[in-house]
Amino acid sequence: MATLEIRDLHVNVLTDDAPKEILRGVDLTIAGNETHAIMGPNGSGKSTLAYSLAGHPKYQVTSGTVTLDGEDVLAMTVDERARAGLFLAMQYPVEVPGVSTSNFLRTAATAVRGQAPAIRTWVKEVNAAMADLEIDPVFSERSVNEGFSGGEKKRHEILQLALLKPKIAVLDETDSGLDVDALRIVSDGVNRYKAASAEAGEAVGIMLITHYTRILRYITPDRVHVFAGGRVVESGGPELAEELETNGYVRFTGVGAGA
Amino acid sequence: MATGALDLEAGTQSGQPTGQHGLTAHSHGGEGLASQHPGERQSPGTQVRSGVAADHPVTTGKEEAWRFTPLRRLRGLHDDAPLDGVPLTVSATAPDGVTVSELTGAAAREIRGVSGYLPTERVEARAFESAPRSVLVDVPAQTELTEPVRIALVGQAGEAATANHLLIRIGAQATAQVVLTSTGSATLTDIVEIVVGEGAHATVAVLGEWSSDTVAVSRHHIQVGRDATVKHVALAFGGDLTRLYTSVDYTGPGGDAELLGLYFADEGQHLEHRLMVRHTAPHCRSNVLYKGALQGKSAHTVWVGDVAIERTAEGTDTYELNRNLLLTRGARADSVPNLEIETGEIVGAGHASATGRFDDEQLFYLLSRGIPEATARRLVVRGFFGEVLQRIGVPVLVERATEIIEQELAVTGA
Numbered sequence: 001m002a003t004l005e006i007r008d009l010h011v012n013v014l015t016d017d018a019p020k021e022i023l024r025g026v027d028l029t030i031a032g033n034e035t036h037a038i039m040g041p042n043g044s045g046k047s048t049l050a051y052s053l054a055g056h057p058k059y060q061v062t063s064g065t066v067t068l069d070g071e072d073v074l075a076m077t078v079d080e081r082a083r084a085g086l087f088l089a090m091q092y093p094v095e096v097p098g099v100s101t102s103n104f105l106r107t108a109a110t111a112v113r114g115q116a117p118a119i120r121t122w123v124k125e126v127n128a129a130m131a132d133l134e135i136d137p138v139f140s141e142r143s144v145n146e147g148f149s150g151g152e153k154k155r156h157e158i159l160q161l162a163l164l165k166p167k168i169a170v171l172d173e174t175d176s177g178l179d180v181d182a183l184r185i186v187s188d189g190v191n192r193y194k195a196a197s198a199e200a201g202e203a204v205g206i207m208l209i210t211h212y213t214r215i216l217r218y219i220t221p222d223r224v225h226v227f228a229g230g231r232v233v234e235s236g237g238p239e240l241a242e243e244l245e246t247n248g249y250v251r252f253t254g255v256g257a258g259a
Numbered sequence: 260m261a262t263g264a265l266d267l268e269a270g271t272q273s274g275q276p277t278g279q280h281g282l283t284a285h286s287h288g289g290e291g292l293a294s295q296h297p298g299e300r301q302s303p304g305t306q307v308r309s310g311v312a313a314d315h316p317v318t319t320g321k322e323e324a325w326r327f328t329p330l331r332r333l334r335g336l337h338d339d340a341p342l343d344g345v346p347l348t349v350s351a352t353a354p355d356g357v358t359v360s361e362l363t364g365a366a367a368r369e370i371r372g373v374s375g376y377l378p379t380e381r382v383e384a385r386a387f388e389s390a391p392r393s394v395l396v397d398v399p400a401q402t403e404l405t406e407p408v409r410i411a412l413v414g415q416a417g418e419a420a421t422a423n424h425l426l427i428r429i430g431a432q433a434t435a436q437v438v439l440t441s442t443g444s445a446t447l448t449d450i451v452e453i454v455v456g457e458g459a460h461a462t463v464a465v466l467g468e469w470s471s472d473t474v475a476v477s478r479h480h481i482q483v484g485r486d487a488t489v490k491h492v493a494l495a496f497g498g499d500l501t502r503l504y505t506s507v508d509y510t511g512p513g514g515d516a517e518l519l520g521l522y523f524a525d526e527g528q529h530l531e532h533r534l535m536v537r538h539t540a541p542h543c544r545s546n547v548l549y550k551g552a553l554q555g556k557s558a559h560t561v562w563v564g565d566v567a568i569e570r571t572a573e574g575t576d577t578y579e580l581n582r583n584l585l586l587t588r589g590a591r592a593d594s595v596p597n598l599e600i601e602t603g604e605i606v607g608a609g610h611a612s613a614t615g616r617f618d619d620e621q622l623f624y625l626l627s628r629g630i631p632e633a634t635a636r637r638l639v640v641r642g643f644f645g646e647v648l649q650r651i652g653v654p655v656l657v658e659r660a661t662e663i664i665e666q667e668l669a670v671t672g673a
Contacts, residue, residue, distance in 0.1 A: 054627050057619065082629035094624035097615065098584075098642030107638055108628035143642075144624075160628065 001032030002069055002085060002167035002205055009064035011052045019060060022048040024230035030168060033203035035219060037241060039210055040227030041249040046209045047091060050172040054088040055081050068168065083112055085167030089157035089174050096144040104144045105163055112164045129162045133189050151182040158189040170207045175215035187218030213245040228252040308377040310388055315381035327561040327593055328531060332500045334446050336420055336476055337382045344419030344446060346391045352409040358397045367393035370426050374452035375508055376480035383478045386422035386448040393424040396437060400430030400456060407436035407653055414445025414473060423449040427463055431456035436653055439465045447475040455487045462490040464656050469497035477503045485511025492651050495522040495530045496663050502531040509540040518547045521647045521660065523667045526555025534564045538572035547579035550647050552640055553590035560592045567599040568608060576606035583614040584643050637668055
């Protein structure tokens, strides 16, 4: 079972002016078959954590370590991280004009699996995964994310989760902007992949980054972490999410934060 | 623009891509009447049309038609640089029934202008009057070719300028493909006249694989016969500076012209394409699709597409599209579609232009799915050019173009 270990991670974001420190000593361990919800107010650094793990060039790690099963993730290029089993479902998936979704999915699967999937089983696999997420088959021939609605983009991210079969999945505000139906479809997709990966003996570890507790009604977390000021300030079980639902983040951002 | 105004022009440049995904598009339906003169250079009746160089003023660079071209790199082609360099060598592979001949003297002079073409620029007139010979490719009426006619032009002269003239004549009801390839080193002004007879189906494709020091200013003129179908393909990869001005006239109703182009500019290269499709006959079609990729510092491409629908051209159906993909910073793509409509009785008229960047976020997205950088870049560029390549219809040319694009991508170090 995979383990992602984040130790004392400090990250600067590169801006036009001076670099600005966003992450200030993140400690977090996510093992396979566990779902960790990372909750925090806007601007607390949740997305920076997600992008830093994926290796976005805008974010600069100044100290700390990240390992996946003991391997140094920070030493890997962006594509190496993905091939090592790390997946980031993005909050704002990028449009790639001219590249068809089907070609993109197959190229990505080929890269991650180390060989091209056999055509016949691949087509079946893609069609089944698209049907699960209620994605219209016409999307295969459309350019990646081009002209997709917000909900379609999010479903497309979860489609990639199902096809690329990562060991650790980071879902960055996958719930934001979704209506109830889309939220259910996307959540079902995540749960389905989690179950399938467990069945295959390589249960996925999930880092679910969210601002709201709403998605936690569909995806049950094992652990909940409150993120504020660039680090984890409190950890607990699902009951912590309930407290946030009732009281909001004020205890962590207002007077008495860090107390 | 000479007359400016109206919303019929869309220009995009590297500094401000029109959004990665958006096209600026305008459609002009059958109702209403719009009129714009795309520029005095190409308004019939106002420009000088003459095969005598002395009748044309020396180009200054202030003319609308030359405002994007760096004249100082033309080695005097537009002025009076002697055209005494070694001529291009010409070799032909032609199926049975096709004749390819080299004509000089009076015989050469006799065929110049038979497409209805007369030079509209000094640089063209210099080739028209002084090209050391004319090459004639003759496909007789009702000939149906299954293999392309292949003409290889090889530059020999480097810095010393030369001129060339080529006439491709596709007879009535014939079906033929003609592929011209240009390689070697040259300073060249050349003219290609293409006459497509009634009901013929013709493809004429040019593949520019000039060496990196070449300067070539080319004019193609296509005369589309009644009910004829013509596909003109311009593929530009090589050279220091190449400029191709392609014009199309229709001699009767039912003509159909498809103008395809694909270009890939590297560091320091200037690749320019200009088009003028003049609809005078009723019920004719034209469709223009040009796509270009640019990489490297000071890579510069220019695309100017003019379509004029004159009062007599009822039932015209036309569309033109140019898209450019900036692969690196420091490259610049100019794109200007122009449409002039003098009759409302048309089927359709539209144009679109867009310049986008293969940006860091797109690259990151593909990388984050495990796709290695070189593969990611290929994926994007292949997808981009695929639309043009699929429509060329000359397998040997598509194969070669694909190879060159792969090599170009290797240059990026991707």
